Amino acid sequence: MSMKDVVKEIEGKVVEFGGVVETITDTAVFVEIPKERVKEFAKWLYNAGAFLKTCAGVDERSINSRFAVYHIFGLDEKGIDVVLRISSLEGEALPSIASEVPAAEWCELEARDMLGLHILGHESKPRLVLPQDWPNAVYPLRKDVPYDYRPPSSVENFGKELPSEVGLPVGPYHPILHEPEYFELYVEGERVVDVFYRGFHVHRGIEKLAESPRFTYKTIPFLAERICGICGFVHSSCYVLTVERAAKIEVPERAQFIRSIVLEIERIHSHLLWLGVAAHILGYDAGFMHIWRIREPIMVLAELLTGSRKTYGINIVGGVRRDIDESKKKKALDVLRNVREEFKRFVEVFTSVPEIVKRATGTGVLPKDDARALSVVGPTARGSGLRRDVRKDYPYFAYRLASFKVPVYSEGDNLARLLVRVDEVFESISIVEQLLDALPRGSIAVESYEIPSFRKAVGAVEAPRGEDVHFIITGHGRPYRWRVRAPTYQNIPALKIMLRNTPLADAFLTIASIDPCFSCTDRAVVIRDVRSGFRRFASLFEGRRYANK
Amino acid sequence: MQISRIASPLKLLTIALKVGRVTKKYPFGPPLLTESFRGAISIDPAKCWGCGACTLVCPPNALTMRLEGEKIVLEYFKGRCIFCGMCADTCPANAIIVTKEFELAATSVEDLKEDVIHKMSKCAICGKPFVATAEIRDVMKMQPITEEYANICPECRKKRAVKAFGMRFGAST
Ligand code: SF4
Ligand code: SF4
Numbered sequence: 097m098s099m100k101d102v103v104k105e106i107e108g109k110v111v112e113f114g115g116v117v118e119t120i121t122d123t124a125v126f127v128e129i130p131k132e133r134v135k136e137f138a139k140w141l142y143n144a145g146a147f148l149k150t151c152a153g154v155d156e157r158s159i160n161s162r163f164a165v166y167h168i169f170g171l172d173e174k175g176i177d178v179v180l181r182i183s184s185l186e187g188e189a190l191p192s193i194a195s196e197v198p199a200a201e202w203c204e205l206e207a208r209d210m211l212g213l214h215i216l217g218h219e220s221k222p223r224l225v226l227p228q229d230w231p232n233a234v235y236p237l238r239k240d241v242p243y244d245y246r247p248p249s250s251v252e253n254f255g256k257e258l259p260s261e262v263g264l265p266v267g268p269y270h271p272i273l274h275e276p277e278y279f280e281l282y283v284e285g286e287r288v289v290d291v292f293y294r295g296f297h298v299h300r301g302i303e304k305l306a307e308s309p310r311f312t313y314k315t316i317p318f319l320a321e322r323i324c325g326i327c328g329f330v331h332s333s334c335y336v337l338t339v340e341r342a343a344k345i346e347v348p349e350r351a352q353f354i355r356s357i358v359l360e361i362e363r364i365h366s367h368l369l370w371l372g373v374a375a376h377i378l379g380y381d382a383g384f385m386h387i388w389r390i391r392e393p394i395m396v397l398a399e400l401l402t403g404s405r406k407t408y409g410i411n412i413v414g415g416v417r418r419d420i421d422e423s424k425k426k427k428a429l430d431v432l433r434n435v436r437e438e439f440k441r442f443v444e445v446f447t448s449v450p451e452i453v454k455r456a457t458g459t460g461v462l463p464k465d466d467a468r469a470l471s472v473v474g475p476t477a478r479g480s481g482l483r484r485d486v487r488k489d490y491p492y493f494a495y496r497l498a499s500f501k502v503p504v505y506s507e508g509d510n511l512a513r514l515l516v517r518v519d520e521v522f523e524s525i526s527i528v529e530q531l532l533d534a535l536p537r538g539s540i541a542v543e544s545y546e547i548p549s550f551r552k553a554v555g556a557v558e559a560p561r562g563e564d565v566h567f568i569i570t571g572h573g574r575p576y577r578w579r580v581r582a583p584t585y586q587n588i589p590a591l592k593i594m595l596r597n598t599p600l601a602d603a604f605l606t607i608a609s610i611d612p613c614f615s616c617t618d619r620a621v622v623i624r625d626v627r628s629g630f631r632r633f634a635s636l637f638e639g640r641r642y643a644n645k
Numbered sequence: 646m647q648i649s650r651i652a653s654p655l656k657l658l659t660i661a662l663k664v665g666r667v668t669k670k671y672p673f674g675p676p677l678l679t680e681s682f683r684g685a686i687s688i689d690p691a692k693c694w695g696c697g698a699c700t701l702v703c704p705p706n707a708l709t710m711r712l713e714g715e716k717i718v719l720e721y722f723k724g725r726c727i728f729c730g731m732c733a734d735t736c737p738a739n740a741i742i743v744t745k746e747f748e749l750a751a752t753s754v755e756d757l758k759e760d761v762i763h764k765m766s767k768c769a770i771c772g773k774p775f776v777a778t779a780e781i782r783d784v785m786k787m788q789p790i791t792e793e794y795a796n797i798c799p800e801c802r803k804k805r806a807v808k809a810f811g812m813r814f815g816a817s818t
Contacts, residue, residue, distance in 0.1 A: 315703075318705075396679060399678070400680070400681050403682060403683040404728065409727065417734070445653050445656045448652070
């Protein structure tokens with residue numbers, strides 16, 4: 097079916113459900129559905145093969161005196177997004193689609209927490225994003241709450257919302273947007289029987305900050321880059337991509353190439369980093385050191401091409417700020433050739449040592465059906481047999497012009513996720529080489545641009561950890577609403593399934609296997625024995641102690 | 646499995662022996678930076694106009710401007726700087742260069758701050774200080790405007806224009 101037919105079919109369905117098609121762009125269809133029928137529509141979309149990317153609550157009272165929820169679906173096979181808007185007046189209830197599309201649970205809870213929306217079926221659930229002691233009627237993402245609002249601290253409220261059998265130990269608080277996390281593992285003897293998760297300990301309010309007068313379209317890329325310490329360039333790329341789509345800015349080809357090149361370099365460093373850390377968790381420190389040694393030239397290369405080892409700072413709306421000249425190109429190709437050789441030699445060792453292979457095989461299994469229901473992304477999806485890759489499904493920047501394979505493994509265990517990453521390092525090296533060779537001439541940024549208000553756009557970029565999604569409603573000088581969905585957000589709910597009924601010793605590798613950002617997370621785990629009630633803290637790297645038991 | 650238990654460490658050993666030592670003798674030995682590295686910025690007070698353009702593009706507000714009596718102070722706070730170089734790209738006077746300095750640790754916060762102080766010029770009509778003297782000087786070099794015009798604050802300029810406009814059309818202002 098061609099793109100046109102798909103859009104036609106969607107239009108037909110929308111009319112059937114009494115909705116209207118708002119706008120159709122090259123990459124997305126924006127529709128409005130009466131809230132009574134959104135469930136059916138979502139179900140139809142989901143059964144037609146769409147994945148839920150995320151949803152975004154928006155306070156639109158200053159435009160149309162309503163609150164809106166945008167459910168963002170992606171039809172991977174067709175490469176288009178379907179954005180479904182439902183809205184209500186203040187205080188009115190909105191339906192939830194989580195019963196039809198399980199992946200919607202988190203983002204709906206987030207919209208409830210941050211905007212005070214009344215979403216049916218979620219009333220009694222504990223807070224997801226806001227801390228326990230946050231005052232009751234303050235909803236940070238409402239436009240009338242100032243961006244620098246600080247609640248008075250009220251210790252009494254603490255702990256009331258948690259289930260009574262779970263205490264709330266202080267910490268662990270981890271300094272990053274969507275990745276800080278806290279797990280309580282309930283064990284019977286050595287087996288994990290249940291998992292309790294609480295995250296968002298240090299939600300930094302970046303989305304709100306970007307709406308404040310302190311930031312402009314021009315400076316937000318630098319803020320976006322700081323969402324993640326490892327794959328920050330993904331976020332700044334995704335932000336500029338979304339703004340450029342909303343404002344229909346034509347970005348010079350050379351800039352598109354440079355963005356893709358730097359994104360792939362980031363993926364290589366990120367995967368190598370993860371492989372090293374995985375080795376370290378399993379007690380194979382020699383492997384850890386060798387992988388990080390192999391990774392170092394990639395970091396230096398990133399600095400050569402962008403000016404910084406990390407947080408490259410070269411993305412701006414309309415292009416990039418640093419060019420790649422002939423001498424840099426030559427150096428880059430040399431580095432990549434060496435890294436490929438070294439990594440190849442090392443992988444032979446790495447994938448044959450029993451510490452790695454035995455521990456990773458058959459542990460932390462995520463079956464394909466669950467992976468689909470939770471719309472997981474990245475290596476987590478590809479390790480469970482889902483062929484999902486934004487670079488192929490929704491081509492952006494210069495990926496259309498590179499040829500590469502998307503590695504997929506069907507076992508769904510830790511080894512599968514590990515092997516996906518190993519294969520991707522080779523693919524990424526080849527992509528960078530191809531793009532460097534084909535680098536077109538021309539300028540690297542547009543001279544000037546205009547960004548009209550109240551345009552909407554969705555952008556997605558394949559991060560090392562999976563699909564990163566940004567949704568923007570433009571405003572004057574800065575976005576009216578900027579919603580960021582980091583890949584780990586989509587993958588953490590899958591951990592519950594992976595961890596259940598596995599030996600405790602494997603839990604550490606399994607948590608790590610979705611590759612939640614390591615740079616900023618030391619990730620403490622609470623272990624509680626169901627029978628004795630005994631409880632202690634363990635850090636992720638302690639996994640090896642349990643390994644030998 | 647048994648074979649790999651012995652073979653893998655041996656293979657790794659050959660790799661390690663071939664690579665040798667990779668730890669660098671920092672801070673001795675050749676610099677570890679590439680030619681593109683961006684470090685702290687340096688503002689040339691002789692070139693700076695005090696126009697404040699850099700403070701508008703600086704993402705983390707590492708560059709700020711404040712009034713101190715009849716002086717304008719441009720402050721650079723390294724503690725906030727993210728070394729992006731946006732300021733250097735924007736400065737109309739080319740007063741900012743991006744250096745390769747990265748060893749910036751200091752024992753007091755004050756040591757991380759640098760001020761560029763500008764005298765302000767007073768408006769020739771109302772006498773209020775309104776702009777950095779250096780800006781008038783350099784703008785006049787670049788633009789064919791008269792000193793008489795440049796020395797007047799925007800407020801008085803507007804009033805004067807309204808008056809001139811009124812007189813031309815015979816209004817009774
Ligand atoms: S380098 Fe960037 S962060 Fe530092 S002062 Fe300049 S604009 Fe601000
Ligand atoms: S002249 Fe340059 S350094 Fe001085 S205030 Fe203006 S932009 Fe900043």
